[in-house]
Amino acid sequence: MVIDEFATSLRDGGLLFVYGFPSDTTFRLETRQRVPIEIAVTSGDREGVGLYRRDCPARERGPGFPCFQFLLGMQDGFSAADLADRVAALGGRFYLVSRYGRFAGVMLFSPENLVRRARSALSWPGVKYVEFSYPFCLDDDPGCVRPSDLSLPVPVDTGAAVAGDGILQVRSGDTVVITYRQPFGGVLETRRVVP
Amino acid sequence: MSLGPPVVVSLLLAVLPAPPLAAQVCAGFPPLSESHFRAVVSAVSYSYATSLGASFVGGRQLFGILGAARTRDAELDASTLELSLDGGADIAFGPARRVFLCPSLGVSVGLGPYDLLLRDDDYQTVAGALGLGVAAVVVRSPGLAVVVTGSLYVVRLTATRTATGFETIRWSSKDNYGLLSISAGFSCNNLLTIRPGVTIPFGLLPPGNPDDFAVPFGREERELSVGVSVAVGIGRRRRAAP
Numbered sequence: 001m002v003i004d005e006f007a008t009s010l011r012d013g014g015l016l017f018v019y020g021f022p023s024d025t026t027f028r029l030e031t032r033q034r035v036p037i038e039i040a041v042t043s044g045d046r047e048g049v050g051l052y053r054r055d056c057p058a059r060e061r062g063p064g065f066p067c068f069q070f071l072l073g074m075q076d077g078f079s080a081a082d083l084a085d086r087v088a089a090l091g092g093r094f095y096l097v098s099r100y101g102r103f104a105g106v107m108l109f110s111p112e113n114l115v116r117r118a119r120s121a122l123s124w125p126g127v128k129y130v131e132f133s134y135p136f137c138l139d140d141d142p143g144c145v146r147p148s149d150l151s152l153p154v155p156v157d158t159g160a161a162v163a164g165d166g167i168l169q170v171r172s173g174d175t176v177v178i179t180y181r182q183p184f185g186g187v188l189e190t191r192r193v194v195p
Numbered sequence: 196m197s198l199g200p201p202v203v204v205s206l207l208l209a210v211l212p213a214p215p216l217a218a219q220v221c222a223g224f225p226p227l228s229e230s231h232f233r234a235v236v237s238a239v240s241y242s243y244a245t246s247l248g249a250s251f252v253g254g255r256q257l258f259g260i261l262g263a264a265r266t267r268d269a270e271l272d273a274s275t276l277e278l279s280l281d282g283g284a285d286i287a288f289g290p291a292r293r294v295f296l297c298p299s300l301g302v303s304v305g306l307g308p309y310d311l312l313l314r315d316d317d318y319q320t321v322a323g324a325l326g327l328g329v330a331a332v333v334v335r336s337p338g339l340a341v342v343v344t345g346s347l348y349v350v351r352l353t354a355t356r357t358a359t360g361f362e363t364i365r366w367s368s369k370d371n372y373g374l375l376s377i378s379a380g381f382s383c384n385n386l387l388t389i390r391p392g393v394t395i396p397f398g399l400l401p402p403g404n405p406d407d408f409a410v411p412f413g414r415e416e417r418e419l420s421v422g423v424s425v426a427v428g429i430g431r432r433r434r435a436a437p
Binding site: 031056057058059060061062063065113114115116118119122129130131132 | 242402
């Protein structure tokens with residue numbers, strides 16, 4: 001398991017993005033399945049969540065798209081930053097807004113109907129295009145998305161811990177510990193200190 | 196897997212309608228001996244998609260089927276509309292006329308999906324199919340008939356992908372595949388029929404192949420899909436006076 005350095009932002013209104021890489025690359029998670037992990041914060045919060053696929057759709061045929069995120073492009077005179085409330089209403093947050101707001105990355109916290117929800121963003125004021133894209137990579141690059149890869153974004157806020165609410169409450173100096181208990185024993189763990 | 200040379204010359208295919216084309220008895224429906232027409236609605240569940248369809252049947256031993264079906268993949272937020280025209284024959288065997296052979300053929304056009312994944316990326320398909328079915332009437336009483344059927348079709352499909360970005364680019368891909376269907380039709384008074392069934396496509400282009408879009412939308416290799424059709428006879432035929 002690793003924490004995505006690019007998308008993760010452990011601040012109020014931020015998010016934590018976790019990747020899981022099964023050792024068996026022929027593994028395929030079905031759409032109704034989740035791989036349970038636990039996220040604990042030293043100041044008290046504890047969330048039980050489930051990794052989902054990183055690469056969608058579940059079928060392997062045809063074009064793919066990231067299971068939780070899409071990109072917005074804005075028309076002249078509009079800033080994506082002004083759409084934060086609409087993104088929240090859609091069940092997500094920005095993980096990236098370009099310097100002048102012409103371009104933004106949206107992370108949704110559930111994968112259901114992602115394409116339909118992304119399509120609805122086309123009707124938002126000032127939105128020029130919506131698209132799905134992966135970082136460029138060559139097929140044999142180990143950083144490329146594989147159909148077996150897993151992922152999960154979790155919203156992050158600051159403040160008092162509320163265990164089990166699906167939002168990770170953190171404080172500066174906390175350590176976030178992500179744990180996966182393997183079915184036949186053994187524990188995988190990764191951690192990060194909140195700046 | 197390819198099924199060899201095209202069996203249906205110049206019948207380019209598309210996506211089969213939700214109830215795969217078949218002669219009436221071999222599709223689990225009663226012969227059109229009691230009614231002039233038949234209206235059929237059907238629903239099919241695939242692994243990643245669902246299909247709803249309707250068709251209209253006219254004729255007798257020789258008949259035609261006009262059909263339309265919409266197949267939707269919720270995860271892709273995409274759908275196709277399939278329009279089909281099929282024809283077939285019911286050929287009865289034996290003195291009790293309980294066994295039927297049913298040759299049939301058809302053409303269909305698949306429109307969509309359009310703007311797949313919010314890209315300027317549109318798909319259309321044209322398909323032709325030729326097949327043979329066999330049916331056995333296992334129950335025939337005054338009010339109820341039960342028909343068990345199996346059929347095998349060879350389908351040739353041509354898919355066109357059109358990307359309209361800075362310039363329009365078209366790709367075309369073709370493939371042959373097979374479609375196996377098994378169903379059972381339960382008919383009341385030869386007028387109302389409920390027909391559950393399964394279909395299994397085989398020989399589809401494998402995923403990852405650059406031409407892998409030449410497949411019926413929503414289907415997967417050797418995927419067992421379950422469907423149900425309901426048919427109603429329209430326009431009861433007058434029996435000849437003794």
